[in-house]
Amino acid sequence: MSCTIRAALPSDEATWRQLWRGYCDFYGTQLPEEVTNRTWKRILDPDSQVMCVVAEVDGQVYGFAHCVVHENTWETQAVCYLEDLYVTPAARGHGVGTALLEWLRNAMRAEGWARLYWMTKADNAEARRLYDRFTQADDFVRYVVRLK
Template sequence: MTVTIRPARLGDEADILRMVIALAVYEREPDAVKATEESLRATLFGANAQVFAHLAEIDGQIVGLALWFLTYSTWTGAPSLYLEDLYVADAARGTGTGRALLSTLAREAKARGCARIDWAVLDWNEKAKKFYSHIGAHHSVGWEPWRIEGEALERLAGRG
């Protein structure tokens, strides 16, 4: 069994959406996904795409996803790669698929001049935290994620 990592390409939208939904179910938010194949096509493969994905395959089956985009750190003076979603199907866990996806992203980050890779982990996901620690990642202490969305975002956008 060989794990192959490749960039996502036009036509992969259904598999990407399937894994996004599976991740949402795992993260106890099954109804939170609003993405569609069409929205994924537009954001991943449209003109001036700013979102990217790599897929993991085993025996021709897509079993993993790393969806990411670039941000910028004024402190480092360099871009950062932000990993939005990392997903490996249950059947492929323990095969090195997650590590292969992250190794590919590390090479992508280096090729793009990124100083780091950032991501968020749910506070209850001890398996993920253990895996990330094992590969040399660390928890960023002192920073809390914040978000504005929905009605609050609409209100804020409406004010000049």
Template sequence: MSVSAAVIRDATAADETAWRNLWGQYLTFYKVDLPDDVTAHTWTRILDASSRVSMRVAEVDGVLAGFAIHHFHDSTWVKTPDCYLEDLFLNAAFRGRGIGRALIDDLIAISKARGWSRLYWHTDRGNETARKLYDTYAPEDGHVRYRLKFG
């Protein structure tokens, strides 16, 4: 399959089963176990036009190959919103074909079209495969994330 065969589009309600399958693979990759109600809530927000959480999907020959979940937020460092790519994942069978790049390029185009200032994301230091792609966009910026969990 070529990159040209990938269709990048907004998620629709019909994507739920395929997305849940990919989401499960994504959580397994990161060794995370989320309660079903969190996954259900995420899906609801993805489809809710009033939510800032959105998802673009890559479809190849009718198969959901991957997704990019993102949202925008205000910033104190620039006048217009930033776009945060929170989750990017491709089914292993579709990796290495330019589809991850197509999903990121799609978010770059959306960000520019909407007048957002920046697109940014995080990944694990050890995620060397993804970092090979990410490093073609920008160098790692040296930030270290701290996360406090409540409840």
């Protein structure tokens, strides 16, 4: 598949919502509609740190990457956190995920981000096969404290 990677557009909303549901289903989570609505608004807001790029093949969107570019205390440049990456099951193994990660790696170089980083579940073997082609997992363990 020859992918075009581009910023999400307002006209992508219905497709994005369908992909977003697939992503949430994969992780076994149900988010309140207000969270999904707020996420979409932030994606379209040029002043938001949340960005979304989509992978398009022949006019059809098959995947997305949500990222947050932010300052940090370990480098002088900003870093990019790849928060979510999703490709429709039918398009997996055809280079869509690779194209999204390559685009982000190129954006890292062009924008001068110190690093691009992400995480996935330890048992997500399909994603880890893709990610291992870009870099090896480090030895950090994630802790989460929730407000509720």
